[in-house]
Amino acid sequence: MISAITKLPSVRLRINETDLCGWIGQAAPGDVLEYYRGFLAMDTFSHGTRLPERDRAELTRLARRAWWAGEQKLIHLVQRRHGPDDYSYLAIARLKPRSCPASLSSLLLAEVA
Amino acid sequence: MSISRSHLQIIQHEADIAARRLIRQLRLPYDDLGDLRQEFLLDLFARLPAFDPERGSIGAFAGIVMANRATRIAHKVKRDRRLYGAVPASLDATLPDSDGATRGDLVAEEDGLAAYLGQRVDAFAEVEHRLDVERGLGTLDPNDGALCAALSRTTIDRLAGGGRGARSSLYRRVKDIRLALLAVGLRAA
Numbered sequence: 001m002i003s004a005i006t007k008l009p010s011v012r013l014r015i016n017e018t019d020l021c022g023w024i025g026q027a028a029p030g031d032v033l034e035y036y037r038g039f040l041a042m043d044t045f046s047h048g049t050r051l052p053e054r055d056r057a058e059l060t061r062l063a064r065r066a067w068w069a070g071e072q073k074l075i076h077l078v079q080r081r082h083g084p085d086d087y088s089y090l091a092i093a094r095l096k097p098r099s100c101p102a103s104l105s106s107l108l109l110a111e112v113a
Numbered sequence: 114m115s116i117s118r119s120h121l122q123i124i125q126h127e128a129d130i131a132a133r134r135l136i137r138q139l140r141l142p143y144d145d146l147g148d149l150r151q152e153f154l155l156d157l158f159a160r161l162p163a164f165d166p167e168r169g170s171i172g173a174f175a176g177i178v179m180a181n182r183a184t185r186i187a188h189k190v191k192r193d194r195r196l197y198g199a200v201p202a203s204l205d206a207t208l209p210d211s212d213g214a215t216r217g218d219l220v221a222e223e224d225g226l227a228a229y230l231g232q233r234v235d236a237f238a239e240v241e242h243r244l245d246v247e248r249g250l251g252t253l254d255p256n257d258g259a260l261c262a263a264l265s266r267t268t269i270d271r272l273a274g275g276g277r278g279a280r281s282s283l284y285r286r287v288k289d290i291r292l293a294l295l296a297v298g299l300r301a302a
Contacts, residue, residue, distance in 0.1 A: 021295040069296055072252050096297065097248070107250065107262040 011038035013055040017065045020091070024074050027093035035066055039085040066091055073097050116161070120171045127172060128153040131179040139190050149186070156182045249297045257290050 015023075015035055023033050036043075036059065043051055044060045051059060069091070070077045076092040116124075132149035135141065141149075157178050164174050204217030222234040233239045250258050260283070263272055269287070273280040 017292060018295070021292045024296040025298040025300070065292065065296070068293075072296075074296060107258050108265065110259065110262065 011043060011050050013051060013059055013062075015062070016058050017061045020062055020065055020069075024069050024091070024093065027075075029093055029095045031093040033091045033093075034088045035062060035091050036089040037082075037087070039087060040089055042085065063089075123172045124154065124157060124175050127175040127179055128157070131176075131183055135183050135186060139187060141190070152186070153179045153182055245297075245299055249294045249299045252297055253290060253293055257286060257293075260286060261290060 013036070015033075020033070020035055023031075027033070038050070040059075040063055044056060044063055046053075046056065066075070066077060066089070069075045073094060074096065075094055078090040078092060080088040080090060082088065128150045131153050132146050135149055136143065136146055157175055160178050164171065202216060204215060204220065206216050208214050208216060208219070222228065225234065228234045233242065250261065253261070260272075260277075263277070264287070269280060269283045272278070273283055277283065278286075
């Protein structure tokens with residue numbers, strides 16, 4: 001007989017994709033943002049989520065954007081475990097890449113041509 | 114729509130009254146009377162097709178249209194006065210005891226109208242902004258970069274009309290591009 005089932009803590013979405021992008025844009029290297037607390041893998045999954053559908057869709061966008069920013073070397077992605085199915089998902093700002101692979105003039109010229 | 118001579122006289126009379134009233138209320142120079150009168154008449158002629166004789170006289174119609182126009186003109190005048198002061202001063206006006214220096218010589222470029230309206234006047238800031246834009250464009254997919262370049266010359270509607278994709282899909286891409294640029298520190302202008 002199952003006598004003790006761990007009750008999942010309630011979660012809520014604190015920031016959205018736009019907030020995250022705004023924070024990344026102005027953050028100094030080393031700044032930390034907890035962009036979500038919960039269990040991302042489960043909370044973005046449509047059948048296992050503890051969030052309303054609207055928030056779940058926003059959380060999916062938020063998580064994708066965080067992953068994209070990590071790939072672009074804008075942030076480090078870190079998670080901290082608090083307990084069962086309870087993690088803090090942290091973004092740590094990095095130095096902005098100095099490389100400049102795109103030339104505005106060449107893009108505009110290519111468009112005219 | 115044709116207009117009878119008697120109606121024209123009524124309209125001109127209403128425009129005259131409205132222009133004089135506005136000049137008196139806003140304490141505008143009397144030289145503006147002709148311009149205001151013309152503005153009232155132009156606005157009224159544009160709206161004349163909406164005149165329905167069964168709902169009222171031409172004088173009443175003209176009065177309402179001109180009262181509305183007068184309110185908009187008054188707002189514009191008050192806004193201009195808040196921006197530029199009650200008495201306009203020329204930047205070319207020579208300052209007294211200044212050996213030929215003009216009022217414009219005293220205004221730094223950072224305090225000028227261009228800067229007030231958001232234009233960059235600092236050459237270093239302009240170069241840095243351009244580098245930021247190029248760095249931001251570098252984070253985008255090449256197709257999105259090309260879309261940005263295209264949008265500097267045309268609109269989404271025209272791009273959609275020209276076969277560059279559906280409007281909704283272009284708007285989705287623009288939203289995504291804006292967020293990507295925001296993440297690298299570029300805000301929308």
